[in-house]
Amino acid sequence: MLKIRKVVIGISGGVDSAVTALFLKHKGYNVEGVFMQNWDITDETGICKSDEDYKDASFLCTKLNIPLLRVNFVKQYWNEVFSDLIKEYETGHTPNPDVLCNRYVKFDAFYHHARETLNADAIATGHYARTSFGSYLEHYQPNKDVHLLKAVDKKKDQTLFLCQVNQRALRKTMFPLGSYVKADVKKIAVENGLEEIAKKKESMGICFIGTRNFPKFISEYVNNKPGNFIDIESGLIVGTHQGIHQWTIGQRANIEGLPMAYFTVKKDVKNNNIYVAQGTHHSSLYTDLLYTSKPHWIHSRPTELQNGNILECEFKFQHIEEFIRCQLYESNEALVVLLEKTRRAITPGQFAVFYKDDECLGSAKIVQGGPSLQTLNSGKNESNAWRYKEQLFSKYNIECNEKKDW
Numbered sequence: 001m002l003k004i005r006k007v008v009i010g011i012s013g014g015v016d017s018a019v020t021a022l023f024l025k026h027k028g029y030n031v032e033g034v035f036m037q038n039w040d041i042t043d044e045t046g047i048c049k050s051d052e053d054y055k056d057a058s059f060l061c062t063k064l065n066i067p068l069l070r071v072n073f074v075k076q077y078w079n080e081v082f083s084d085l086i087k088e089y090e091t092g093h094t095p096n097p098d099v100l101c102n103r104y105v106k107f108d109a110f111y112h113h114a115r116e117t118l119n120a121d122a123i124a125t126g127h128y129a130r131t132s133f134g135s136y137l138e139h140y141q142p143n144k145d146v147h148l149l150k151a152v153d154k155k156k157d158q159t160l161f162l163c164q165v166n167q168r169a170l171r172k173t174m175f176p177l178g179s180y181v182k183a184d185v186k187k188i189a190v191e192n193g194l195e196e197i198a199k200k201k202e203s204m205g206i207c208f209i210g211t212r213n214f215p216k217f218i219s220e221y222v223n224n225k226p227g228n229f230i231d232i233e234s235g236l237i238v239g240t241h242q243g244i245h246q247w248t249i250g251q252r253a254n255i256e257g258l259p260m261a262y263f264t265v266k267k268d269v270k271n272n273n274i275y276v277a278q279g280t281h282h283s284s285l286y287t288d289l290l291y292t293s294k295p296h297w298i299h300s301r302p303t304e305l306q307n308g309n310i311l312e313c314e315f316k317f318q319h320i321e322e323f324i325r326c327q328l329y330e331s332n333e334a335l336v337v338l339l340e341k342t343r344r345a346i347t348p349g350q351f352a353v354f355y356k357d358d359e360c361l362g363s364a365k366i367v368q369g370g371p372s373l374q375t376l377n378s379g380k381n382e383s384n385a386w387r388y389k390e391q392l393f394s395k396y397n398i399e400c401n402e403k404k405d406w
């Protein structure tokens with residue numbers, strides 16, 4: 001058993017960290033709050049959202065009689081998260097800064113600050129996730145790795161955003177909300193006099209952007225470079241765009257003067273062109289194969305892969321989407337992921353996240369989607385996996401001891 005006296009919690013000013021703090025107080029720990037300042041630029045309305053959130057965090061901590069520190073992680077956020085985001089947009093990818101913020105800021109800079117500067121025995125956040133060590137580290141084992149598990153509230157589950165966190169920080173992290181559903185958390189907040197915080201609008205997506213216009217915001221950091229929209233079927237130019245960074249795969253491309261809806265299929269970074277297709281379910285938007293960079297495993301490289309076998313698990317790359325069964329193959333240090341059924345808009349730069357039952361095994365950045373249904377000339381929305389599985393083995397030099405059917 002881990003002896004825990006002091007717990008440092010990340011207080012955001014929102015309802016989830018508020019109720020987490022309340023639970024920790026009720027448990028009798030010596031609780032201290034840290035408000036992380038990750039971004040210090042005001043938006044076009046002149047409002048710094050961070051100042052407003054800090055006010056809510058202060059109100060909460062005064063009410064719960066918890067000391068609150070405002071810690072500046074702007075440098076870490078800029079160097080590890082934002083500069084990567086810019087690089088990704090410049091290369092035509094669509095990054096996920098929330099995953100990197102968890103990896104580098106909350107579960108690295110904040111973790112080390114809490115442990116080394118504030119002498120915390122453990123950290124806590126209001127994430128909806130669970131670990132094998134329990135909500136309050138009651139099952140902590142010094143010689144065992146911790147596993148990351150889905151939250152009880154499957155709609156709110158945030159393991160996808162925690163898919164890159166390191167073992168060291170996760171071992172000493174409490175997620176007290178992992179076994180609660182959001183509706184109950186709000187109710188608990190109201191019952192404890194925190195109506196105002198419970199009523200606050202949920203923070204969505206990229207923390208620092210707030211309500212700004214995204215293309216306008218990103219164009220302040222990535223140079224616009226006009227190029228063409230090209231119809232993937234006819235090869236004809238159907239419009240112009242201001243920069244590939246302003247568009248993401250699967251997004252509706254608003255092409256002036258055209259009555260029909262076109263959707264972004266792929267980007268030709270070299271020539272600065274964006275390929276588009278008519279209709280949100282065009283076959284060029286679907287594939288059942290993808291390639292990733294080197295994976296990050298939450299505890300250890302799965303034994304199937306260590307033994308040169310296929311790992312069968314489940315795949316997801318966006319929060320609001322269903323899990324799809326998949327087979328993972330190692331190719332050099334990267335992964336080839338074969339899905340049981342096709343997925344729309346596989347997006348380079350996003351993280352492919354892998355699950356087995358309730359466990360989040362880890363993740364890898366998507367480098368490229370495989371050939372689309374259109375390329376494979378099928379036009380039907382059904383799996384083509386077997387058609388090119390053999391090609392895959394030779395093309396990617398996959399040395400695999402087994403070849404499995406679904």
Ligand SMILES: Nc1ncnc2c1ncn2[C@@H]1O[C@H](COP(=O)(O)OP(=O)(O)OP(=O)(O)O)[C@@H](O)[C@H]1O
Binds near residue numbers: 011012127
């Ligand atoms: N600026 C911040 N300072 C300190 N901790 C933070 C900050 N932002 C987020 N956190 C921590 O990370 C957790 C998850 O944050 P996220 O924004 O992803 O979710 P959320 O559901 O909006 O959380 P909350 O309701 O607490 O704002 C928070 O509950 C909190 O513990």
